[in-house]
Amino acid sequence: MTTLEDCRALDGQDPLRALRELFTIPPELIYLDGNSLGVMPKAAPERVARAVTEEWGVGLIRSWNSAGWYEMPQRLGDKVAGLIGARAGEVVVTDTTSINLYKVLSAALKVARRHSTGRSVVVSERSNFPTDLYIAQALCKEQGCELHLVEDEDVEAAMADDVAVLMLTQVNYRTGALHDMRAVTQAAHAAGVLVVWDLAHSAGAVPVDLHQADADFAIGCGYKYLNGGPGAPAFVWVHSRHRDEFEQPLAGWWSHAAPFEFTPDYRPAAGIARYLCGTQPVLSLVALECGLDTMLAAEPLGGMAALRRKSLALTDLFIRLVEERCAGHGLGLATPRDHGRRGSQVCLTRSEGAHAIVQALIARGVIGDFRAGDARQPDILRFGFTPLYIGFEDVWNAVEQLKQVLDSGEWQRPEFHQKQAVT
Numbered sequence: 001m002t003t004l005e006d007c008r009a010l011d012g013q014d015p016l017r018a019l020r021e022l023f024t025i026p027p028e029l030i031y032l033d034g035n036s037l038g039v040m041p042k043a044a045p046e047r048v049a050r051a052v053t054e055e056w057g058v059g060l061i062r063s064w065n066s067a068g069w070y071e072m073p074q075r076l077g078d079k080v081a082g083l084i085g086a087r088a089g090e091v092v093v094t095d096t097t098s099i100n101l102y103k104v105l106s107a108a109l110k111v112a113r114r115h116s117t118g119r120s121v122v123v124s125e126r127s128n129f130p131t132d133l134y135i136a137q138a139l140c141k142e143q144g145c146e147l148h149l150v151e152d153e154d155v156e157a158a159m160a161d162d163v164a165v166l167m168l169t170q171v172n173y174r175t176g177a178l179h180d181m182r183a184v185t186q187a188a189h190a191a192g193v194l195v196v197w198d199l200a201h202s203a204g205a206v207p208v209d210l211h212q213a214d215a216d217f218a219i220g221c222g223y224k225y226l227n228g229g230p231g232a233p234a235f236v237w238v239h240s241r242h243r244d245e246f247e248q249p250l251a252g253w254w255s256h257a258a259p260f261e262f263t264p265d266y267r268p269a270a271g272i273a274r275y276l277c278g279t280q281p282v283l284s285l286v287a288l289e290c291g292l293d294t295m296l297a298a299e300p301l302g303g304m305a306a307l308r309r310k311s312l313a314l315t316d317l318f319i320r321l322v323e324e325r326c327a328g329h330g331l332g333l334a335t336p337r338d339h340g341r342r343g344s345q346v347c348l349t350r351s352e353g354a355h356a357i358v359q360a361l362i363a364r365g366v367i368g369d370f371r372a373g374d375a376r377q378p379d380i381l382r383f384g385f386t387p388l389y390i391g392f393e394d395v396w397n398a399v400e401q402l403k404q405v406l407d408s409g410e411w412q413r414p415e416f417h418q419k420q421a422v423t
């Protein structure tokens with residue numbers, strides 16, 4: 001049996017432990033929701049305040065040049081590139097994940113159909129995050145294509161002659177299941193299909209190597225594991241083989257080859273700048289850069305490989321402690337045990353009371369979240385483990401609180417059964 005002392009000893013030996021000091025974590029809070037909104041980097045308030053008072057307040061329009069605002073999508077993009085196996089100059093940080101998905105999926109469909117006119121299907125998983133499915137539905141309608149949704153295990157078998165694009169999220173938001181990006185991409189390419197990856201739950205959470213996987217297009221989120229703050233801008237990458245071929249459907253002036261020539265005719269920028277649209281949200285980019293810098297602080301300590309080792313140790317420990325200490329309470333496991341198939345979260349299932357149990361945990365200072373089940377799965381209690389700031393003692397304490405909530409039955413109290421707008 002693992003004890004609290006064992007967990008403390010693991011924290012004592014953790015080479016990444018000092019990184020926690022880069023964040024503001026409210027005392028007495030165990031924050032297991034970094035897969036929805038990451039915690040605040042300590043540097044952020046001062047840096048954002050400086051951007052407001054000096055760069056905006058004093059520098060005004062001059063700051064686009066003098067404070068480096070204009071290059072921010074590329075500068076931050078280069079920082080993201082290192083985390084996802086992309087090269088400098090290949091990523092821009094801009095807009096939202098949903099908007100970037102619209103742009104890349106539209107571009108991918110056009111590239112695929114230009115090369116092979118008989119292809120008019122987008123394949124995705126029924127369990128994909130809904131925004132991805134909604135965007136794909138809208139685009140398919142617009143471009144006269146069809147969206148085929150398949151079960152997770154049927155993806156490779158669905159690569160038929162009429163498929164243009166496979167659109168997948170690498171780590172499933174509801175189960176934490178991780179795709180082998182390289183194997184799936186290879187199978188798709190062998191069938192003549194381009195692949196769009198959503199890295200919302202991957203970037204900063206698991207090692208990603210877009211070039212090694214030979215991926216085509218990727219997008220991802222800034223406010224989860226990259227700790228960029230609420231509504232932080234997202235990122236977008238495209239393989240250089242598509243570089244001069246793709247059309248950006250939201251071709252605003254920031255995607256123009258020379259925006260400040262103000263010509264009436266559109267000429268797309270070369271390379272990834274083509275994925276920008278309009279004026280960038282500078283203050284949000286400033287906050288996100290603080291989050292990216294905390295990720296970069298892990299580089300000298302072993303970077304993503306070390307973060308991955310810790311993440312797997314944390315999720316292994318959580319699974320083991322829940323099974324040891326909360327047995328008999330009807331909890332199941334939706335997350336794969338196999339390390340090769342697991343992201344950085346653990347999802348427990350329960351046929352009754354999952355939402356109320358999460359609410360009771362939040363009242364005790366353990367923040368996870370609830371995701372409703374579907375035809376194949378009961379409701380889910382979801383716990384994200386961001387290795388930059390979660391420790392082994394946190395895992396122990398979270399399971400202790402879960403045990404107490406279940407043993408006492410306090411989750412059955414009426415106040416825990418009220419649903420708010422955001423779960």
Ligand SMILES: Cc1ncc(COP(=O)(O)O)c(C=O)c1O
Pocket residue numbers: 096097098099129131132169173198200201221
């Ligand atoms: C896989 C995935 N894609 C996209 C999103 C969200 O996109 P947006 O930031 O545009 O709301 C989320 C979570 O919100 C997600 O889990």
Ligand SMILES: Nc1ccccc1C(=O)C[C@H](N)C(=O)O
Pocket residue numbers: 035036037129173174422423
């Ligand atoms: N953007 C949000 C705003 C409010 C609450 C949650 C989110 C999420 O990101 C949810 C997340 N994508 C999920 O995997 O469920």
